Amino acid sequence: MxxxxxxxxxxxxxxxxxxxxxxxxxxxxxxxxxGDRTGDGPPARAGAVTLRPYADGAQLVFRSMTWGSRRDHLAAVPLADPTATRTVAAPACLRFHAAAGTGICLQAVHGVLEDTYRAVVLDADLHERRRYDLAGIPTRARVSPSGHLVAWTVFVGGDSYAGTDFSTRTTILDTTTWTLQENLEGYAVTLDGKPYRAADSNIWGVTFADDEHFYATLATGGKTHLVAGDAVHHTLATLHDNVECPSLSPDGTRVAYKKRVPGLPEDAPWRLYVLDLKTMAETATTEDRNVDDQALWLDDRTLAYALPSDDGTDLWTVPADGTGTPALLAAAALAAAVVR
Structure with missing residues (x-):
């Protein structure tokens, strides 16, 4: 040739x-x-997603992690049938939460030289109400039960909770007045019953009880603490040690959280626990894998949380009372909210 x-x-x-x-x-x-499924992910179709319950029950809304053009977009399925064909719609969110028709979507804005980030407050139809520039990488987001308060946490130094070389900034926004509390580190702190202030304090992982009271994590002096916060009087008071990323149960009696367990690897130190707020008794769940997430209560009995997968993360469930076994809730999913 x-x-x-x-x-x-x-x-x-x-x-x-x-x-x-x-x-x-x-x-x-x-x-x-x-609207057909592309790739090997869970069945999905394009359509309208709202922050209202379905006519026949609650829905689960989350960040879709399926590879393809709709990765990071919001997806919705019936809570009673999370393996059903999911409905997927913009916007794309890195972190998401919703309650009472208010959503918070923490987004990446991809630039030529670097990415920036913003917080977008959504209405029940996922329309933008307000947006705010973020000082770092989004990591946690929560909405109060009424939908009137929104909180988010970003990394402003470092990008992981696993080590000690990181810094966070946590913000609370009132969606009725658009008043912004930009950094909760300005709150007055009571540690073990005494006033406390330190330059190394970090606060993250807000979970709301109502439009005044919340819980969060305070890290200082090499330790983490569960704190009770007051968004009106701007105070924080420690309640329990070795608590990270708390999540308050719907009945307000317990907090689910990730706990550092001695003897585990430095980069995978956490197990999922539940704290009774009246007795301060801890219960270990039967999930024996590393949980680096702010768990979500699907109801007063069941926790949902993210674990790594080929798609990035899957959502799993486990009973909150220390019984049962973990079960897959939704593949290729992250940052969920229950819409009732």
């Missing part, structure tokens, strides 16, 4: 590969427009 003929064959082969690639892309785009 002459050199020219070899070159012609090579060009033909390249053309075939390019055409095949283009056909694949066009087919995927057509499927995406038609």
């Amino acid at each position: 002459t050199f020219g003929r070899r070159l012609l064959v090579l060009f033909a082969a390249v053309a075939v590969l390019v055409a095949a690639g283009a056909w694949t892309v066009l087919r995927a785009g057509h499927a995406s427009r038609d």
Whole structure:
């Protein structure tokens, strides 16, 4: 075969590969427009997602982690049937939570040189109400039961809770007045019954009881503490040690949290626990894997939380009373909220 003929064959082969690639892309785009599933993820379709309950019950709304054009978009399924075909819609969120028709979506804004981040307050139809620039990488978000208060935490130094070299900033926003409390580190702190202030204090992981009271994590002096917060009087008081990313139960009696357990690896030190706020008794759940998440209460008995997977994360459940076994709730999912 002459050199020219070899070159012609090579060009033909390249053309075939390019055409095949283009056909694949066009087919995927057509499927995406038609709302069909693309890739190997859970079944999904494009459609309207709202922060209202379904006519026949609650829904689970979360960040979809399925690879493809809709990765990071919000997805919704019936809470009673989380494996059902999920409805997916913009916006895209890194962290998300919702209650009473108010949503908070922490987003990445991709730039030429670097990414920036913002917090977007959503109404029940996922329309933007307000947006705020963020000082760092989003990590936690919560909405109060009434929908009137929104909280978020970002990393302003470091990007993981596993070590000690990180700094956070936690903000609370009143959506009725748009008053912004930009940094809870300005709150007056009571540690073990005594006034306390230290330059190394970090606060993160707000979980609301109502429009005044909340719980969060305070880290200082190499220790973490569960604190009771007052968003009106701007105070924090320690309640219990070795508590991170608390999540208050719907009945307000318990807090689920990740606890550092001695003897575990430095980069995977946490197990999922539940604290009774009246007795301060701790209960270990039967989840024996590392849980680096702010758990979500699906009801007064069941916790949901994220674990790593091939898609990034899956959502799992486990009973809150220390019985039962973990079970997969939703594949390729993160940052969920129960909409009732």
